[in-house]
Amino acid sequence: MSLFNVFNVASSALGAQSMRLNAVASNLANADSVISSDGEPYRAKQVVFQATPMGNMGDLSQGVAVREVVNDPAPPRMQYDPSSPFADDKGYVKMSNVNVVEEMVNMISASRSYQTNVEIMNTAKQMMMKTLQIGQA
Amino acid sequence: MFSNITADVSYYKTAMDLRVQRQQIIASNIANADTPQYKAKDFDFSQALQGAMYGRQQGDLTLAKTSTRHIEGSANPASGYLQYRTEKQSAVDGNTVDMDLERAAIAENSMQYEVLTRLISDKFSGIKSALASPQG
Numbered sequence: 581m582s583l584f585n586v587f588n589v590a591s592s593a594l595g596a597q598s599m600r601l602n603a604v605a606s607n608l609a610n611a612d613s614v615i616s617s618d619g620e621p622y623r624a625k626q627v628v629f630q631a632t633p634m635g636n637m638g639d640l641s642q643g644v645a646v647r648e649v650v651n652d653p654a655p656p657r658m659q660y661d662p663s664s665p666f667a668d669d670k671g672y673v674k675m676s677n678v679n680v681v682e683e684m685v686n687m688i689s690a691s692r693s694y695q696t697n698v699e700i701m702n703t704a705k706q707m708m709m710k711t712l713q714i715g716q717a
Numbered sequence: 718m719f720s721n722i723t724a725d726v727s728y729y730k731t732a733m734d735l736r737v738q739r740q741q742i743i744a745s746n747i748a749n750a751d752t753p754q755y756k757a758k759d760f761d762f763s764q765a766l767q768g769a770m771y772g773r774q775q776g777d778l779t780l781a782k783t784s785t786r787h788i789e790g791s792a793n794p795a796s797g798y799l800q801y802r803t804e805k806q807s808a809v810d811g812n813t814v815d816m817d818l819e820r821a822a823i824a825e826n827s828m829q830y831e832v833l834t835r836l837i838s839d840k841f842s843g844i845k846s847a848l849a850s851p852q853g
Contacts, residue, residue: 703824707737713838
């Protein structure tokens, strides 16, 4: 039954949006990190979405997949803190390049999209239940 | 009455198939609301149903039969002819999904689907009451 494809599409979107939310959580948690595991200042992570065909319906049902996770190319934030052990000779410390406002917007957008896709699943479920009730009146 | 049960039910079946297809395409649009360069798609339901009822798919040509010995092609499963939506507001990332429009479309489509299930049920209950003996 091809209504199951709606579930596949919606669940792929749920997965993708929760990955985005994960990236937002990492970015916000590391908004003030000076050094990340590779010794450089932390770079904000952004997920890139890509449409992927679901089932064998061609263009008819397209889910979402995370194509890649990219590092934000923005330059690191320079903060004046001469007492820090990571300060350069002018007293500036390279901080992470996380834009907190942008991440908050991303978070709201991801959670809204997540909710909408859950609703799509509920609608598909309701349609299936109605189909099963044909002839039972 | 019984002669046209199959015809009636198959009409509803075709309509339901198309409704399910439309549900899939709208669900895809909503799932890809944040995908860069994704273009929202949809098809014209009434045109697709008409096309399916006349036994031809839109955008396709049917075989011409010039001899009585030519074999009748089996009917293709009904499917809509996908078209891109015209965007009302453009987005910087090239995405053309308008969430309000898609939400309205999916609500309308699922409601119409439920109407179809009800119509089929009513058809069957009509037959049942015709079959029921008046003596009880």
